[in-house]
Amino acid sequence: MTELETAPTQTALLDQVISDLEAGRQEELTATLLATHPAEVANLLESLPPEQRSELWDVVPVAQESEVLSFLHDEARTTIVDEMDEGELVAAAESMAPEDLAEFIDELPEDLTNALLISMDADHRKRLDSVLTFEEASAGRLMSTDVISVRKDVSIAVVLRWLRRHESLPPHTDSLMVIDDEGLYLGKLDVADVLTSNPETEVEAIMQPEAATVRDNLSEHDVAALFERRDLISVAVLDSAGKLLGRITIDDIVDVIREESDRALLRSAGLNDEEDMFAPVLPSARRRGVWLGINLITVFIAAWVIGRFEEALEQIVALAVLLPIVASMGGIAGSQTLTLTIRALALNQIANANVRWLLTKEVLVGAVNGMVWAVVVALVTYLWFGNIGIALIIGIALILNLLAAALSGIVIPLLLNRWGIDPALSGAVILTTVTDVIGFLSFLGLATLFLI
Amino acid sequence: MTELETAPTQTALLDQVISDLEAGRQEELTATLLATHPAEVANLLESLPPEQRSELWDVVPVAQESEVLSFLHDEARTTIVDEMDEGELVAAAESMAPEDLAEFIDELPEDLTNALLISMDADHRKRLDSVLTFEEASAGRLMSTDVISVRKDVSIAVVLRWLRRHESLPPHTDSLMVIDDEGLYLGKLDVADVLTSNPETEVEAIMQPEAATVRDNLSEHDVAALFERRDLISVAVLDSAGKLLGRITIDDIVDVIREESDRALLRSAGLNDEEDMFAPVLPSARRRGVWLGINLITVFIAAWVIGRFEEALEQIVALAVLLPIVASMGGIAGSQTLTLTIRALALNQIANANVRWLLTKEVLVGAVNGMVWAVVVALVTYLWFGNIGIALIIGIALILNLLAAALSGIVIPLLLNRWGIDPALSGAVILTTVTDVIGFLSFLGLATLFLI
Numbered sequence: 001m002t003e004l005e006t007a008p009t010q011t012a013l014l015d016q017v018i019s020d021l022e023a024g025r026q027e028e029l030t031a032t033l034l035a036t037h038p039a040e041v042a043n044l045l046e047s048l049p050p051e052q053r054s055e056l057w058d059v060v061p062v063a064q065e066s067e068v069l070s071f072l073h074d075e076a077r078t079t080i081v082d083e084m085d086e087g088e089l090v091a092a093a094e095s096m097a098p099e100d101l102a103e104f105i106d107e108l109p110e111d112l113t114n115a116l117l118i119s120m121d122a123d124h125r126k127r128l129d130s131v132l133t134f135e136e137a138s139a140g141r142l143m144s145t146d147v148i149s150v151r152k153d154v155s156i157a158v159v160l161r162w163l164r165r166h167e168s169l170p171p172h173t174d175s176l177m178v179i180d181d182e183g184l185y186l187g188k189l190d191v192a193d194v195l196t197s198n199p200e201t202e203v204e205a206i207m208q209p210e211a212a213t214v215r216d217n218l219s220e221h222d223v224a225a226l227f228e229r230r231d232l233i234s235v236a237v238l239d240s241a242g243k244l245l246g247r248i249t250i251d252d253i254v255d256v257i258r259e260e261s262d263r264a265l266l267r268s269a270g271l272n273d274e275e276d277m278f279a280p281v282l283p284s285a286r287r288r289g290v291w292l293g294i295n296l297i298t299v300f301i302a303a304w305v306i307g308r309f310e311e312a313l314e315q316i317v318a319l320a321v322l323l324p325i326v327a328s329m330g331g332i333a334g335s336q337t338l339t340l341t342i343r344a345l346a347l348n349q350i351a352n353a354n355v356r357w358l359l360t361k362e363v364l365v366g367a368v369n370g371m372v373w374a375v376v377v378a379l380v381t382y383l384w385f386g387n388i389g390i391a392l393i394i395g396i397a398l399i400l401n402l403l404a405a406a407l408s409g410i411v412i413p414l415l416l417n418r419w420g421i422d423p424a425l426s427g428a429v430i431l432t433t434v435t436d437v438i439g440f441l442s443f444l445g446l447a448t449l450f451l452i
Numbered sequence: 453m454t455e456l457e458t459a460p461t462q463t464a465l466l467d468q469v470i471s472d473l474e475a476g477r478q479e480e481l482t483a484t485l486l487a488t489h490p491a492e493v494a495n496l497l498e499s500l501p502p503e504q505r506s507e508l509w510d511v512v513p514v515a516q517e518s519e520v521l522s523f524l525h526d527e528a529r530t531t532i533v534d535e536m537d538e539g540e541l542v543a544a545a546e547s548m549a550p551e552d553l554a555e556f557i558d559e560l561p562e563d564l565t566n567a568l569l570i571s572m573d574a575d576h577r578k579r580l581d582s583v584l585t586f587e588e589a590s591a592g593r594l595m596s597t598d599v600i601s602v603r604k605d606v607s608i609a610v611v612l613r614w615l616r617r618h619e620s621l622p623p624h625t626d627s628l629m630v631i632d633d634e635g636l637y638l639g640k641l642d643v644a645d646v647l648t649s650n651p652e653t654e655v656e657a658i659m660q661p662e663a664a665t666v667r668d669n670l671s672e673h674d675v676a677a678l679f680e681r682r683d684l685i686s687v688a689v690l691d692s693a694g695k696l697l698g699r700i701t702i703d704d705i706v707d708v709i710r711e712e713s714d715r716a717l718l719r720s721a722g723l724n725d726e727e728d729m730f731a732p733v734l735p736s737a738r739r740r741g742v743w744l745g746i747n748l749i750t751v752f753i754a755a756w757v758i759g760r761f762e763e764a765l766e767q768i769v770a771l772a773v774l775l776p777i778v779a780s781m782g783g784i785a786g787s788q789t790l791t792l793t794i795r796a797l798a799l800n801q802i803a804n805a806n807v808r809w810l811l812t813k814e815v816l817v818g819a820v821n822g823m824v825w826a827v828v829v830a831l832v833t834y835l836w837f838g839n840i841g842i843a844l845i846i847g848i849a850l851i852l853n854l855l856a857a858a859l860s861g862i863v864i865p866l867l868l869n870r871w872g873i874d875p876a877l878s879g880a881v882i883l884t885t886v887t888d889v890i891g892f893l894s895f896l897g898l899a900t901l902f903l904i
Contacts (some may be wrong), residue, residue: 010800011800011803012803014806016479018803018806026825038680039680043681043801046799046801047796047799047800047801047802047803047806049806056595071681119485122668136772154630160647164648164650166648167648168644168645169644169647169648170535171683172626173644173685174624191647192620193644194622194647195612195616195621195643195646195647196615196616196619196620196621227706228490228491228706228707229491229495229523230489230491231491231624231706233624233626234808235589235687250706251683253706253708254683254705254706255679257709257710257713258680258709260713261710261712261716262713264717265713265717265791265793265795266725268717268720269787269788269790269791269792270788271791271792277793277796277801277810278809278813280813281816281817281820285767285816285817285821285824288785288817288821289820289821289824289825290551291784291788292781292785293828296777296781296782296825296828296829297708300832302780303773303774303776303777304464306772306773306775307773307836309775313765313769313772313773314766314769316872317762317765317766320758320765320771320772321758321765322755323755323772323775323776324751324754324755324758324779324888325755328751328754329744332744332747333744335721336722336723338721339717339718339720339721339723340718340727340729341729343717343729344499344729347495347498347499348463348466349466349498349729349730350499351464351465351466351467352467353466353467353470353471354466354470354499354501354730357501358729361501364737365736366731368733368734368737369737369740372737372741373741373744373745373748377748384759401593416776426718436776444850
């Protein structure tokens with residue numbers, strides 16, 4: 001009978017596998033892996049530290065290797081590929097679909113790629129080459145060429161006979177492609193319509209000439225957006241002349257969507273796209289250190305700004321105590337606007353005609369919250385230090401910084417986007433530098449002008 | 453012929469629609485909306501400020517209304533529903549599938565819900581009630597009851613005849629469900645196998661009894677994980693007795709995945725799950741103000757810690773200047789670890805058996821980066837202020853704070869997760885409070901001990 005899946009079993013499985021690995025229970029491990037879906041084996045591998053990862057990989061049945069590899073994320077995959085010998089690699093590569101192999105090869109070190117290309121048989125190499133002619137992350141790279149196409153002037157009965165001559169259909173075949181003698185795409189024929197129509201009907205009568213299609217050079221981001229909006233299972237990929245090249249299926253799109261959201265999350269913390277939580281210490285430290293270094297530069301800029309006001313700080317120590325407040329509130333408010341702007345950009349919701357409305361709105365939101373929280377901060381400051389001047393000045397500085405934060409939260413990502421830089425990666429650092437500097441400058445600057 | 457889709461056309465379309473709205477060109481707008489897919493109409497509506505949004509909604513053809521509504525996000529939908537009269541609402545509701553209607557009704561204000569339920573016809577209400585018996589965000593809520601089921605002892609020829617009696621198949625029918633006389637689920641029969649098999653074959657011979665299924669009470673997060681791992685198009689939903697209740701299809705799962713990633717991104721900035729970028733100023737300010745208030749409490753805690761060291765700050769003004777550095781570096785390093793931990797939790801990659809390894813690894817990463825950047829910071833500090841004592845102390849404080857950041861980055865999300873609190877929402881605030889406090893405490897504390 002069927003087994004019901006629940007998530008807790010996954011972590012329980014992980015606990016089980018780790019204890020089997022520690023106790024060296026090879027037979028149990030083999031049995032577990034044979035009963036586990038390759039995608040889940042990949043997830044198990046990714047949940048293990050380097051040594052245990054390679055121990056478990058040794059237990060993966062050879063027949064499963066290529067499928068498990070195709071489910072692994074780039075970074076984890078690299079650590080495993082490093083331990084495979086060339087024979088194993090070639091065997092795994094030859095059982096991959098060309099589009100998976102192309103992605104796989106992209107991530108390999110160059111010497112391995114060359115060795116692989118030389119060892120592969122001519123047929124595989126040719127199919128791989130044709131995939132590699134398309135740009136990375138384009139529709140052409142995502143598509144499979146495994147397509148069933150039919151002519152428009154045949155009957156459904158003929159289509160049914162033709163399908164029955166297949167051993168199996170390509171995965172996720174929800175529709176057949178209708179093409180002419182030159183291979184030009186004419187429309188799609190839903191499998192559901194094949195099943196429900198009278199066998200004498202001609203294909204032309206029930207095919208859908210208006211179905212959505214994509215060009216081979218469309219970015220995978222835009223292909224995914226189309227799938228999402230239209231609830232598609234598959235889409236035809238055409239070249240510039242309208243010739244059918246292949247089809248993209250929803251399973252690859254789900255991966256694109258997941259990778260994009262992963263990337264957005266990881267990049268917002270200055271992490272590598274495919275950061276491996278279980279990578280060894282030194283590579284992890286090196287990768288993350290870069291981001292810490294960038295942050296160090298920005299925080300030294302902020303410190304330098306504070307340093308311009310040593311005199312004020314020497315005379316009124318309360319300024320030093322209150323220093324983080326204005327900067328921190330600006331950073332939080334700014335990152336709210338920034339996050340919304342980045343999301344709206346991804347959804348294509350920002351056009352020239354509504355930017356000004358957005359800017360006005362965000363500045364007003366900043367003004368409202370600035371005033372509300374300025375009153376609170378000023379009150380607490382007054383109660384704490386009993387100094388009305390400092391209380392007033394921190395309130396005004398807060399309002400100024402929240403206005404600056406709102407402006408930066410829109411302008412910075414729009415500019416980065418225009419310059420082709422991913423705002424998810426660098427937007428937050430630039431923004432907090434701005435809010436830190438404006439925060440310190442307005443608070444200490446006003447204090448220097450009015451209190452000293 | 454088919455039209456090729458590209459993203460730039462979407463923002464161009466938006467610009468066009470806004471300029472038509474501003475010029476009051478009703479006919480052009482009607483023509484544009486008729487030529488636009490309901491999902492894209494929903495996106496256009498979401499890209500408009502409140503007034504223009506309601507103007508455009510007035511142009512949406514009545515026949516499209518219910519579909520456009522089902523594509524809108526909760527918050528934008530609420531603003532539009534507010535403007536519909538009851539008759540319009542009932543008409544829209546009655547043309548929704550029960551599972552879409554259940555989601556729609558969940559988000560309505562209570563008085564409207566009651567009015568709707570009363571005005572609906574009995575059949576619709578009954579189907580809706582059966583969906584509402586399932587918990588929110590569970591498999592039961594996601595599923596459609598529109599399923600084609602067959603018996604195991606009939607031939608494929610019979611199945612084909614039975615299918616041909618349908619006008620159309622339910623959307624995304626990649627497989628039929630095999631059930632027994634009591635409605636118990638026995639397995640699935642792929643449509644592809646129906647098409648490629650000999651018509652005399654019996655269903656039992658080619659059905660897949662081992663196909664993945666889910667229980668009605670499984671969370672939508674876990675259902676989505678299963679779809680992703682197994683590349684599914686649809687999955688059968690069973691009750692506790694193994695009876696077939698319905699099926700979930702990939703289009704709904706794509707929405708779940710998108711909503712989850714959206715939620716993670718928005719929550720990390722303390723934003724509402726369905727925050728509407730084009731909401732009016734006051735509601736936006738109120739929602740975001742809450743998060744600013746929470747941040748204000750944490751930053752006052754940090755300021756209070758600084759206040760304990762007034763004496764040191766009075767004597768050495770350089771301490772005030774350098775104050776942000778230690779706290780900021782800790783915050784960045786901590787949020788890197790935090791982000792990775794939250795992601796690993798979502799992927800079920802953290803179990804009891806690997807937590808200790810992870811903790812050790814992250815602390816070591818913190819130690820390595822702490823030492824590297826401590827040297828840099830100490831050097832810059834020495835060159836800037838010429839004081840070896842301050843330079844040494846800021847270096848040591850930095851190392852201490854990066855160790856604390858690594859520990860917090862793992863422990864905080866794990867604890868929150870165990871307590872059933874989403875670490876994506878509150879993890880970052882708690883973490884930066886810790887790194888701020890430890891940063892100020894270690895830097896100013898060491899300075900007080902050794903320099904004064």
